[in-house]
Amino acid sequence: MKKMSLVTKILIGLILGVVVGIFFGKQAAIVKPLGDLFMRLINMIIAPLVLSTLVVGTASLGDLKRLGRIGGKTLAYYLLTTAIAVVIGLVLATVIQPGVGLNLPLPAAQKVTEIPSVINTFLAIIPTNPIQALASGTMLQIISFALFLGIAIALVGEKGQPLLKVFDSLAEVMYRITGMVMAFAPFGVFGLIAPTVGTYGLSILLPLMKVIIVVAIGVVLHEVFVYSAAVSILARISPLKFFRGSLEAMMVAFSSCSSSGTLPVTMKCAEENLGVSPKIASFVLPLGATINMDGTSLYLGVAALFVAQVYGIHLGVSQMLMVVLTATLGSIGAAGVPGAGLIMLTMVLSSVGLPLEGMALVAGVDRVLDMMRTSCNVTGDISCAVVIAASEKELNRTASGPVTNLSAK
DSSP states (O other): OOOHHHHHHHHHHHHHHHHHHHGHHHHGGGHHHHHHHHHHHHHHHHHHHHHHHHHHHHHHGGGHHHHTHHHHHHHHHHHHHHHHHHHHHHHHHHHHHHHOOOOOOOTTOOOOOOOOOOHHHTTTTOOOOOOHHHHHHHHHHHHHHHHHHHHHHHHGGGGGGHHHHHHHHHHHHHHHHHHHHTTHHHHHHHHHHHHHHHOOOGTTTHHHHHHHHHHHHHHHHIIIIIIIHIIISSOOOOOOHHHHHHHHHHHHHOOOOOOHHHHHHHHIIIIIOBBBBBBHHHHHHHHHHHHHOOHHHHHOOOOHHHHHHHHHHHOOOHHHHHHHHHHHHHHHHHHTTTTTTHHEEEEHHHTTTOOGGGHHHHTTTTHHHHHHHHHHHHHHHHHHHHHHHHHOBBBBBBBBOOOOOOTOO
């Protein structure tokens, strides 16, 4: 018998939570400790997980020393398109407002902090005490310290390898702990949703359809405008040819929800259909499967504003900038984490002081959202490979091989 996937279990937990909330009403609050335990577990792993994965992810960019400008251009492209994706998500969520109308009360322990100025927001990125930042879970400070540490390890070279191995080992341990925590996610979602539905009724679930629609619109806009502009202007390739050549990888990513699992198909599409040289493809695409998360970051922008609207919290310009920064920089290390979408969402929510309980509202439809955002992630990988190959004169513009049987792995 085929083993049930975690996504299926979370969906079952959501459905059971809705049923229990409907039938038992406010008495469903008896299962709330399950949700509280899940949130404590999530909070427990965030800081060490982000630190270890970001240090390892950044230090692995030691390839920049060998590949020079190729590595620099690749990293710049990925970070720029990721930031644009977050902005698109924030703009769409601001205009469509999927969470307006629910007006859930803030959790008892939640405090609405004063919105800092833009200058203070940027200054606050650098920690005065990294240990204190880890202890308090100040996410952007943890990210910035991890980036500095990873870059320094890469620059030191051989002498930095023992420290890198420590963080690599810590990252592997945190992956395992994260897997253990995510295994409890169905019970946690059940414990969070049941009391919520029991108190506020089914009307709380209706905006989820809006979230799916907003993310779908955002993904289409990002692919059609950002990627089309990139390949047509920077690589002088027809967007139609680009999407036709990328279609198989997009479909495999949509069905598998895994950028890494789609990588063999992605490389074949880039090399055989779009003419990217193996030298460029072998560097740009595996790196993209690790750090490029355009679709996920777009979803994070939508989800963050959705949660803010649900709880009636206004996000100012500086807080939206923090969402952009957290989602963009966090994408470097979080892609390989089991349950990356939900883990990154907790990072973004905590960075701007939004209730982590809001995560449970989107967890049940995460599979649908994951299909769309992973397809966008992979399309972004291929667009980067095409652009970099063109800039390095390593793009065979006559390539137009048919996409045949590429899904075989």
